[in-house]
Amino acid sequence: xxxxxxxxxxxxxxxxxxxxxxxxxxxxxxxxxxxxxxxxxxxxxxxxxxxxxxxxxxxxxxxxxxxxxxxxxxxxxxxxxxxxxxxxxxxxxxxxxxxxxxxxxxxxxxxxxxxxxxxxxxxxxxxxxxxxxxxxxxxxxxxxxxxxxxxxxxxxxxxxxxxxxxxxxxxxxxxxxxxxxxxxxxxxxxxxxxxxxxxxxxxxxxxxxxxxxxxxxxxxxxxxxxxxxxxxxxxxxxxxxxxxxxxxxxxxxxxxxxxxxxxxxxxxxxxxxxxxxxxxxxxxxxxxxxxxxxxxxxxxxxx
Amino acid sequence: xxxxxxxxxxxxxxxxxxxxxxxxxxxxxxxxxxxxxxxxxxxxxxxxxxxxxxxxxxxxxxxxxxxxxxxxxxxxxxxxxxxxxxxxxxxxxxxxxxxxxxxxxxxxxxxxxxxxxxxxxxxxxxxxxxxxxxxxxxxxxxxxxxxxxxxxxxxxxxxxxxxxxxxxxxxxxxxxxxxxxxxxxxxxxxxxxxxxxxxxxxxxxxxxxxxxxxxxxxxxxxxxxxxxxxxxxxxxxxxxxxx
Numbered sequence: 306x307x308x309x310x311x312x313x314x315x316x317x318x319x320x321x322x323x324x325x326x327x328x329x330x331x332x333x334x335x336x337x338x339x340x341x342x343x344x345x346x347x348x349x350x351x352x353x354x355x356x357x358x359x360x361x362x363x364x365x366x367x368x369x370x371x372x373x374x375x376x377x378x379x380x381x382x383x384x385x386x387x388x389x390x391x392x393x394x395x396x397x398x399x400x401x402x403x404x405x406x407x408x409x410x411x412x413x414x415x416x417x418x419x420x421x422x423x424x425x426x427x428x429x430x431x432x433x434x435x436x437x438x439x440x441x442x443x444x445x446x447x448x449x450x451x452x453x454x455x456x457x458x459x460x461x462x463x464x465x466x467x468x469x470x471x472x473x474x475x476x477x478x479x480x481x482x483x484x485x486x487x488x489x490x491x492x493x494x495x496x497x498x499x500x501x502x503x504x505x506x507x508x509x510x511x512x513x514x515x516x517x518x519x520x521x522x523x524x525x526x527x528x529x530x531x532x533x534x535x536x537x538x539x540x541x542x543x544x545x546x547x548x549x550x551x552x553x554x555x556x557x558x559x560x561x562x563x564x565x566x567x568x569x570x571x572x573x574x575x576x577x578x579x580x581x582x583x584x585x586x587x588x589x590x591x592x593x594x595x596x597x598x599x600x601x602x603x604x605x606x607x608x
Numbered sequence: 609x610x611x612x613x614x615x616x617x618x619x620x621x622x623x624x625x626x627x628x629x630x631x632x633x634x635x636x637x638x639x640x641x642x643x644x645x646x647x648x649x650x651x652x653x654x655x656x657x658x659x660x661x662x663x664x665x666x667x668x669x670x671x672x673x674x675x676x677x678x679x680x681x682x683x684x685x686x687x688x689x690x691x692x693x694x695x696x697x698x699x700x701x702x703x704x705x706x707x708x709x710x711x712x713x714x715x716x717x718x719x720x721x722x723x724x725x726x727x728x729x730x731x732x733x734x735x736x737x738x739x740x741x742x743x744x745x746x747x748x749x750x751x752x753x754x755x756x757x758x759x760x761x762x763x764x765x766x767x768x769x770x771x772x773x774x775x776x777x778x779x780x781x782x783x784x785x786x787x788x789x790x791x792x793x794x795x796x797x798x799x800x801x802x803x804x805x806x807x808x809x810x811x812x813x814x815x816x817x818x819x820x821x822x823x824x825x826x827x828x829x830x831x832x833x834x835x836x837x838x839x840x841x842x843x844x845x846x847x848x849x850x851x
């Protein structure tokens with residue numbers, strides 16, 4: 306279990322001015338959970354993660370992991386961590402960098418080669434394994450960063466902007482990997498600007514802004530909107546019927562319309578009429594996800 | 609368990625030292641030695657090394673003394689601060705490793721590296737130029753590493769610009785001691801707190817010539833360095849890895 310208790314971090318300059326990066330942040334994260342952390346730039350996400358790893362000391366409050374101070378836990382057990390900025394010595398080779406990290410992580414000597422080779426294959430780095438770090442592309446470096454985070458079966462994984470720089474194929478593969486990493490005794494933290502990604506991967510998403518926890522949003526189906534909202538209709542045919550069945554519908558181009566309704570029954574009535582009159586509906590999806598809606602509200606409220 | 613992991617990792621630390629810093633020490637050392645000896649060799653003509661008028665031992669001692677200081681400076685440069693500045697600490701210390709033990713081990717690995725590089729250099733010079741005691745130079749390197757290295761370790765733990773600061777402290781101490789070391793007032797007393805750089809010359813002169821050194825001077829130099837090494841560990845423990 307990870308427990309942030311009234312955590313705050315204030316940066317002070319030499320001239321005496323102070324910037325509060327995180328304020329009064331309290332949260333408990335239980336085993337088995339995938340928690341997303343969302344927030345605009347400068348919201349305090351990276352500072353929060355640095356305090357979780359013990360790289361920064363909180364100015365106020367405490368961060369505990371399994372009842373131990375965060376840094377003590379990391380030194381005793383380790384955490385699988387992919388940082389937003391990949392800091393690996395550019396002179397190292399990709400495969401030997403993994404061997405080094407595996408050595409520090411405590412992978413037994415006899416398992417080193419198998420572990421490293423397995424991750425290199427899993428993350429598609431085979432043809433780049435002999436390259437120096439400075440010769441790797443952003444995407445390959447990101448995958449190498451992810452590989453070093455997965456060297457050991459860590460109980461806690463912290464992934465900061467994990468799909469940054471990945472192409473769509475590897476973004477999808479990353480999502481599959483996170484799915485495989487889910488375990489009842491494991492906590493996975495994912496900080497991302499990509500709300501769609503968090504919606505897909507996380508059980509709950511913490512929305513931060515200006516250093517404060519604004520909201521905690523559950524992303525499960527149970528949380529789907531039951532009443533008012535805007536939906537996007539994609540029409541295969543019968544475009545001209547949409548405005549008749551949904552007064553106030555707004556054309557969004559390419560045969561799509563945004564329809565704002567006050568309750569689900571209204572949406573269903575309109576769709577039934579549309580289909581009854583011969584229109585072909587290709588898809589109906591919320592124009593904004595629950596998370597996106599909540600994010601806009603939470604961040605908008607503080608701006 | 610941490611010690612076992614770190615022990616295995618020492619080989620990688622040594623490899624980094626060999627590929628980065630040892631090469632620099634060898635190139636600079638070769639150049640320094642060549643530049644010091646070549647003009648004399650030309651001037652003296654054939655059989656120059658056997659010329660009893662030539663104070664070869666003093667020349668070698670002078671070059672060895674300067675080179676040792678430079679080699680130690682190269683070995684210490686960015687030992688801790690570089691990982692902070694470049695963000696290497698993020699992946700390193702997410703692993704179950706104590707930064708304190710990691711850098712204490714790195715300090716010793718770099719010592720081994722400096723000794724190895726100096727052994728190669730002095731061995732080659734001793735063979736090709738003039739026979740002198742490699743053992744004495746290595747003993748002197750050991751003393752300078754602990755004296756200067758302890759202070760360097762502390763500075764690297766505390767600041768981002770460590771080698772510049774260390775060079776400034778080292779040279780500044782020498783200058784200030786020269787200027788105010790004999791004064792009786794507060795200024796003279798304060799200067800006495802600076803690193804005992806002035807003792808390096810005496811230690812170098814005696815260690816490099818006959819392999820002995822005044823115990824008092826040795827204790828001062830090594831003790832001062834050891835004190836700052838411990839202070840460096842305290843800074844590492846107290847100061848956040850991130851900034």
